[in-house]
Amino acid sequence: MTTTPTPPQAFETSEPGEVTGGAPPGRQDKRGRFQRLDDRAAAVRKRAANPWASIIALVIALLWTIPTFGLFVTSFRPAGEIRRNGWWEFFRDPQVTLENYGSVLFEGDAPLAEYIINSLVVTLPAVLIPISIALLAAYAFAWIDFKGRNILFVAIFALQIVPIQVTMIPLLTQYNQWGIAGTFWPVWLSHSIFALPLAIFLLHNFMKDIPPSLVEAARVDGAGHVKIFFQVLLPLLIPAVAAFGIFQFLWVWNDLLVSLVFGSQSQVAPLTVRLASLAGDRGENWHLLSSGAFVAMVVPMIVFLALQRYFVRGLLAGSVKG
Amino acid sequence: MENLRLWIDYIWGNVSTFLFDADTPGHKLLLMLVAIALFVVVMGAILLAVDKPKRIPNWVVTLGFAGPAVIALAFGLLYPALRTVYASFLNRNGTAVVGLDNYVRAFTEPAFQVVLRNTALWVLLVPTLATLTGLIYAVLVDRTRFEKAAKVLIFLPMAISLVGASIIWRFVYEVRGGSQQQTGLLNQLIVMFGGEPYQFLINSPWNTLFLLVVLIWIQAGFAMTILSAAIKAIPDDIVEAATLDGLSGIKMFRYITVPSIRPALVVVLTTIAMTTLKVFDIVRTMTGGQFNTSVVANEFYQQSFVRGDFGMGAALAVILFVIVIPIIVYNVRQLRLSEEIR
Numbered sequence: 001m002t003t004t005p006t007p008p009q010a011f012e013t014s015e016p017g018e019v020t021g022g023a024p025p026g027r028q029d030k031r032g033r034f035q036r037l038d039d040r041a042a043a044v045r046k047r048a049a050n051p052w053a054s055i056i057a058l059v060i061a062l063l064w065t066i067p068t069f070g071l072f073v074t075s076f077r078p079a080g081e082i083r084r085n086g087w088w089e090f091f092r093d094p095q096v097t098l099e100n101y102g103s104v105l106f107e108g109d110a111p112l113a114e115y116i117i118n119s120l121v122v123t124l125p126a127v128l129i130p131i132s133i134a135l136l137a138a139y140a141f142a143w144i145d146f147k148g149r150n151i152l153f154v155a156i157f158a159l160q161i162v163p164i165q166v167t168m169i170p171l172l173t174q175y176n177q178w179g180i181a182g183t184f185w186p187v188w189l190s191h192s193i194f195a196l197p198l199a200i201f202l203l204h205n206f207m208k209d210i211p212p213s214l215v216e217a218a219r220v221d222g223a224g225h226v227k228i229f230f231q232v233l234l235p236l237l238i239p240a241v242a243a244f245g246i247f248q249f250l251w252v253w254n255d256l257l258v259s260l261v262f263g264s265q266s267q268v269a270p271l272t273v274r275l276a277s278l279a280g281d282r283g284e285n286w287h288l289l290s291s292g293a294f295v296a297m298v299v300p301m302i303v304f305l306a307l308q309r310y311f312v313r314g315l316l317a318g319s320v321k322g
Numbered sequence: 323m324e325n326l327r328l329w330i331d332y333i334w335g336n337v338s339t340f341l342f343d344a345d346t347p348g349h350k351l352l353l354m355l356v357a358i359a360l361f362v363v364v365m366g367a368i369l370l371a372v373d374k375p376k377r378i379p380n381w382v383v384t385l386g387f388a389g390p391a392v393i394a395l396a397f398g399l400l401y402p403a404l405r406t407v408y409a410s411f412l413n414r415n416g417t418a419v420v421g422l423d424n425y426v427r428a429f430t431e432p433a434f435q436v437v438l439r440n441t442a443l444w445v446l447l448v449p450t451l452a453t454l455t456g457l458i459y460a461v462l463v464d465r466t467r468f469e470k471a472a473k474v475l476i477f478l479p480m481a482i483s484l485v486g487a488s489i490i491w492r493f494v495y496e497v498r499g500g501s502q503q504q505t506g507l508l509n510q511l512i513v514m515f516g517g518e519p520y521q522f523l524i525n526s527p528w529n530t531l532f533l534l535v536v537l538i539w540i541q542a543g544f545a546m547t548i549l550s551a552a553i554k555a556i557p558d559d560i561v562e563a564a565t566l567d568g569l570s571g572i573k574m575f576r577y578i579t580v581p582s583i584r585p586a587l588v589v590v591l592t593t594i595a596m597t598t599l600k601v602f603d604i605v606r607t608m609t610g611g612q613f614n615t616s617v618v619a620n621e622f623y624q625q626s627f628v629r630g631d632f633g634m635g636a637a638l639a640v641i642l643f644v645i646v647i648p649i650i651v652y653n654v655r656q657l658r659l660s661e662e663i664r
Contacts (some may be wrong), residue, residue, distance in 0.1 A: 050571070057462040060455060061475050064539065067490045068479070070507055074493065085503045086510050117347045121354045129361055136365070137391035146384040152392070159399050161646050163600050165622050165639040167402035169409065169632050174402075183342045184350075188357065193398030196391055225383050226373040254483030256603045261627060267345050272485045272603075279489055279607050286493065286505070293489045297482055304481035305474075315544065316551055 075100055075290035082286050100291035110266060110274060112295050119253060119270040119299075121184060122263070126191035126252045127245055133192070134199035135241070139229050141200070142207040143215055153204070160197040167194075168261050175262065187263040191252050199244055205317055206240035207233060243314030246307050253300050271296040365390070403643075410636035424637035434621070440530050441599070441617045444537070445645070449594040452538045453587065456545025461575060464553055473550070477543040484540070484603035491536045492608055495522035526614040533615055536604050541597065545590045552586035553579060585657065592653040596646055618642050 073087045078097045081089075105113045140146070141153045175186040210233060218228045256272045264273055275292050278285075304311065344350045372378055372386035413420045428434045456476070463472040479487060496506030497519050504510040509519045522532045556579065564578045580587070602619035609615045611624060618638055626635025 053462050057459060057466075057472065060459050060462075061472055064476050064479065064542070066507070067494050067539070068482075071490045071493050082505070086505045086507065088507075088510070114347070117350055121344075121350045124354060125357050125361070128358055132361070132365060133390045133394065136369075136387045140384055140387035144380070144384050144387060146380060152388070156391075156395060159395060161596070161643075161650050162399055162403055163619075163639065163642045163646065165600065165619060166406045166643050167399055168639075169626055169635060170402035170405035171398065180342060184344065184353065184357070185342070190398065193394045196395055197399070200391060224373055225387065226369050229387075250481060254485075256483070256485055256606070257623070260623070272483050275483075275489070276485050276603070276607050279485070279492070280610065286496075289489055290493070293486045297486050300481045300483070301478070304478070308474075308477075312547055312551075315547055 071290045071293060074286060075294050077287075079287035082290075100287040101295070104288045104292045105295065112271065112274060112292055114266075115269060115271045115274045116295070118268055119272075119296075122187050122191075122259065122268070122270050123249060123252045125184075125188045126195075127248045129188065130192040130195035130199050130248060131241060131245060134196055134203050134244075135234075135237070136229070137196075137200045138203035138207050139225070139233065141204050143228070143233075144225060156197050157201050160201065164194050164258070172261060182263070182265045182268070184263065184268050187259060187268060190258050190262050191255070194258070195248050195251070199248070202244050202314065202317060203237070203240055206237060210236055239310060239313065240317075242307060242310040243317065246303060246311045247314050249303060250300050250311075406636045406639055409632060410640045412633045412636075414631040414633050416632060420633065424633050425641075427634065428637055428641060436614050437616045437618055437621045440615060441619075441645070443530055444534050444598050444601075444617055445595050447531070448534050448537045448541065448598045449591045452541035452594055453545045453549075453590050455538065455542040456547075456590070457549050457580075457587070459542070460546045460550040460553055461579060464550065473546065476546050479540045480543045482540070484536075484601065485607050487536050487540055488604050488607035491532075491539070492523070495532060497521050523609050523615075524613050529609065529613055530615050533604055533608055536608070537598060537601060541594045545594065548586055548590050549583060552583035556582045588653060588656040592649050595649050599642060599645060618645075 070087045073090050074082055076096050076098070077087065077090055077100075078095055079100065081095055105111055137156075141149060171186075171190060172181065175181045175189075180186055214232055214236075215228055218232045223231070253270075254272060255270075256276055259268075259270050259273050260276075263269060266274075275289075275296050278292055279289060340349075340353065340356075344353045368386050368390070372383045409416060410424055411419060411421055413423075429438070459472075459476055463469045466472070482490070493505075494507050495509075496504075497509050498504055498506075499519070504513050504519060508522065512518070512520060523529050560578060560582065561574075564574060569577060600619050602617065602623055605611055605615055605617055605620040606623070611620045616624070618641060622635055622638040622642065625631045625638060
């Protein structure tokens with residue numbers, strides 16, 4: 001399902017392995033496609049006829065974009081201009097510079113370029129590890145019969161509601177005892193653990209949607225659980241993995257709390273931590289703050305826009321089914 | 323023997339430097355690859371060990387699949403949570419039992435009461451306003467020509483970190499004194515209409531409202547996505563029948579759309595409420611909790627990691643957890659109800 005599950009798509013969403021989210025995938029009716037398109041055209045005409053609806057929608061859209069746009073314009077204005085007047089003056093007297101980006105990325109004692117590496121190094125394992133562990137666990141809960149399966153699954157589901165704040169002080173104490181505090185390891189470990197309840201729950205839902213006959217057939221052929229997992233289920237679960245992968249990627253890349261508590265040393269701190277302290281002690285240096293904010297934003301924006309449809313599918317599966 | 327010891331010390335010294343002391347970009351990236359490879363090898367070994375369909379008992383296979391997750395959760399969520407509950411009854415460094423003192427302080431000291439009041443404001447206002455905006459927008463752009471593009475605009479803030487969003491909005495609220503030109507958009511508008519510049523982030527109690535706008539701005543996209551899917555799932559015949567009965571516009575919205583998507587509305591409201599409770603990035607980045615804007619999640623961080631009062635921090639974390647429970651109970655009850663109706 002994409003952001004806009006338009007009705008004609010209902011005829012195409014039934015490809016094998018396409019696991020749809022919780023909401024019904026469009027309406028299945030028996031009328032022809034052309035009849036539908038006519039209906040849609042009529043609806044569009046009707047909608048366009050109501051100016052108030054369009055005006056309200058336009059106002060909301062503007063309110064949601066102008067703040068970002070303003071900071072974006074600011075990030076390309078010379079520092080002196082930024083201090084002199086507001087970003088809207090840019091259109092009266094356009095002066096473009098890349099200097100802000102240059103200085104926030106490479107100059108000073110804590111250039112952002114180093115923190116980009118940290119963000120990357122923190123994020124990739126913190127996405128791959130929980131997905132793999134959760135896939136295996138979800139498989140066990142969906143397709144292996146064992147005693148206490150349901151109770152254990154409900155317990156893991158319930159752990160979703162535990163705020164991560166509750167775990168932080170004891171975990172930090174533990175990491176200190178092990179002597180790994182201040183390295184990448186506690187950050188990876190914590191992010192992976194915190195992601196598990198939602199990941200297991202989501203992937204389990206997707207796995208349950210796969211026809212049991214597929215698994216049965218493989219079992220009759222003598223395949224063990226490991227073989228079934230890798231050869232039958234995993235290929236069908238790629239969309240689900242992508243959906244959760246984006247979730248987790250955005251979550252880790254944009255996280256502040258976990259990094260602040262477990263990895264705020266400049267050696268491992270990600271972009272968000274540096275940006276937050278930049279906002280704290282240089283609140284007035286808008287040429288650095290604006291460009292810095294966009295440096296931190298660009299990667300998640302690209303990932304988000306490119307893989308939007310998987311993200312939406314994950315959202316729908318996660319919240320409507322839950 | 324002595325030599326062997328020296329060798330082991332030497333090798334371990336190098337390995338631990340590599341594992342725990344990465345400071346150049348190349349070293350960090352290599353460490354990342356090694357960590358991923360290590361993980362793959364360990365998981366691969368576990369799977370290889372249980373991949374003998376006939377000879378291995380079922381429980382070993384189960385352990386191989388579910389074991390890592392269960393162990394990780396027990397170690398990283400369950401056990402620490404219990405420790406925290408226990409720690410909330412201890413003093414600031416865990417050396418003496420103080421009973422309910424931390425909780426009593428959290429509910430009676432004026433400073434903490436402001437924190438609780440702010441948290442209540444956040445939890446009540448953010449879910450309602452974000453859901454309302456998302457719902458109205460979803461209905462308005464539903465099946466229009468520009469639906470897809472219009473949705474992306476509202477949706478995009480979800481990709482932005484809370485820190486980034488806070489910076490974006492701090493710039494909107496920016497205020498300058500005296501005869502200087504305003505650089506914040508809102509104050510420019512105020513000045514343009516002849517008003518006095520306003521300190522959005524400093525004047526209590528209204529500043530809390532301006533802070534929570536940021537989260538509404540982010541969460542409306544989530545609400546819109548879920549609700550839009552729910553609206554599209556309303557059966558055609560219901561809409562057609564209502565149209566034949568002469569319903570349209572606001573009446574259609576009130577009597578058909580909203581009742582039909584009630585379950586989705588409940589889910590969206592409760593999900594956003596739970597997210598809201600845990601958010602501390604916005605308060606931290608915008609005001610640092612000053613000017614009476616702190617919330618429980620921010621105060622937890624302050625008490626635990628800035629003031630070093632672990633007992634109080636633990637109590638605040640537990641309070642956070644306890645506030646979540648009624649929201650969940652409501653969510654589950656509503657879902658049960660809607661299933662009964664079906």
